[in-house]
Amino acid sequence: MTDPSSAPHPRVSEISTLVIGGGIVGTCLGGFLAGEGDDVAVIDAGWPAGSIANAGSIHVQMQSQFMSDYPQYIPRLERSLNLYRQAVPFWKRFQDDLGVDCELRITGGLMIAEDRRQLDFLSKKCRREVELGLDVAILTRPELAKLAPYLGPAVIGAEFCPAEGKVNPLLANTAIRRWANGRGAVLLHEEPVLRLELEGKAFRATTSRGIIRAGRVALAAGFASKDLAAQLSIELPAEADPLHMNITEGTTPFIGHLVQHADRPITLKQLGGGQVVIGGGWPAGLGTPGTIPIVKLSSIIGNVSLAQHIIPQIAQLRIIRTWAGINTFVDGCGILGRIDAVPGLFFAIPGSAGYTLGPLSARLVADCILGRDPSEDISACSVDRFSAP
Ligand SMILES: Cc1cc2nc3c(=O)[nH]c(=O)nc-3n(C[C@H](O)[C@H](O)[C@H](O)COP(=O)(O)OP(=O)(O)OC[C@H]3O[C@@H](n4cnc5c(N)ncnc54)[C@H](O)[C@@H]3O)c2cc1C
Structure with a gap:
């Protein structure tokens, strides 16, 4: 067809x-x-x-960076949390209706911390999300070493949300x-x-x-x-929010989860073909209306450097494509x-x-x-x- x-x-x-x-x-x-x-x-x-243009992350837990940047919008974010939670089973049923394997995989999402302050922020967020009915937990470094051995030594803990995952857009x-x-x-x-x-x-x-x-x-x-x-x-x-994306060549599957950061713009996951999709909100330039947003060199470098800092194995992979898309920012x-x-x-x-x-x-x-x-x-x-x- x-x-x-x-x-x-x-x-x-x-x-x-x-x-x-x-x-x-x-x-x-x-x-x-x-x-x-x-x-x-x-x-x-x-x-x-x-x-x-999007990265195909299936998000459920609240975005900590958004919470830090826009504390005035946290009540709105909390009120939409239930929609995120319901969106995942809906996606599963929807994929069945489509009759196509869109590589929807709900294998859990990790929001990682590199220092005490970030971990404290995640712990507080985690307690609030549990109060709001979300299944989330804080994992220590030894627990992460078992669940996600691909994470580098900079990571000291993470918030784990089993309902998160990925899809291939x-x-x-x-x-x-x-x-x-x-x-x-x-x-x-x-x-x-x-x-x-x-x-x-x-x-x-x-x-x-x-x-x-x-x-x-x-x-x-x-x-x-x-x-x-x-x-x-x-x-x-x-409002228009132009964002940057990178993708690597394919390799053997080794990143089992959606990975995000408590305090810095990054999302990481692997597609079915083994490519690592690296996104998370690095800025792009807005072109004139209707034209492709402009990729910024600083975002290519910043996004990829942060990715290999969190997951060192990424340093061995070649970036095969870079692009930018326009998200919509509300409240x-x-x-x-x-x-x-x-x-x-x-x-x-x-x-x-x-x-x-x-x-x-x-x-x-x-x-x-x-x-x-x-x-x-x-x-x-x-x-x-x-x-x-
Ligand atoms: C780089 C990037 C990465 C992202 N990663 C993720 C992610 O991992 N997970 C996630 O959940 N979300 C992600 N998002 C957000 C997500 O992609 C968007 O929120 C979502 O796709 C919005 O879908 P939409 O249908 O509302 O709007 P859009 O996909 O923005 O579509 C709007 C459509 O309206 C059309 N249009 C505009 N003006 C007119 C007009 N005057 N007449 C006719 N048509 C018009 C456009 O051509 C466009 O096709 C990301 C976004 C970006 C940019």
Whole structure:
């Protein structure tokens, strides 16, 4: 079966639901809606985004660096913790529905510490997460030596979360597009929405190829949703966050977990082919709108140096590719669901680890669109929080 994005471009002028943004969230949303009989099109600009650039980490525990950098957002992060926890079993069921092995492996995640201060931070975080119902534990150096012998001598302890893991986004993105297309969602690619307006009780989207009228619109365009929402006079503080990635040549599997750092930007894991994916949030430069973000030499060097410091064996591997993608930064929580002020408009913007949350977020928003109560509490993700006094 061919990838739908290589098929001739379909034309749509009127549709029941228009999903703007065809990353993991928008494409899953289109698939869920179409599977329940909705007449839905997913339109995508083909611009650099998170889903085509991400590291494939399946995150659950709270990101300690985010907590240190943005302590004011910790309450939001805590309120979205349950979604992260539910996102993992959802991904497992979803992969079954896709019928493709996307290399989803839940083998646990380690957030490592190199000094007492970092370990104390993790211990406090761990206690709070246990209170919030998460299965996490602090591991000592001797315990780590047994569980993760590949970690270097700099590591003195770690927080372990068994629910974490990894997925291969290259496999998953292709499988999700095919699945959504196979369920009847129309996938429009390389077609940016230039203008979004209300027309009576419906919506009128002006795209690079014409006009599309829709009864309902879901904004799933990541940070670009901000500009689209502004056209409907809605303030949406979703910002572009360009991030760096590296990948090594393939080697024998030796890193058994998702590895992160308590205090520094790094994530590490091995794909099925043995390549080590090195990410974690080193900065990239933002190009002009719609263009590829700019790789920074300092991020290549910093990211790779830190990786081999934590896992010395990485020093023997060659880096085969470096790239940058654009994440969406909000406030530790996604923006999901309806908005009272504009009936028919929905938001589908996941939290910062939005590849982990993607399929579940889409399911929850699909339920809102179909007039059902979503299976998880998404009140913390309401867009109304930005206009509340
Ligand atoms: C380098 C990097 C590494 C990451 N690593 C991880 C990770 O390991 N684990 C994790 O869980 N998350 C990770 N993330 C975050 C994750 O990738 C994103 O949160 C997630 O992919 C967001 O999915 P999305 O569908 O909401 O948006 P996106 O994937 O950003 O897609 C938005 C889409 O909207 C389209 N669009 C924009 N404007 C318009 C318009 N006007 N008209 C039509 N279409 C438009 C774009 O073309 C784009 O395809 C990472 C992100 C980056 C950048």
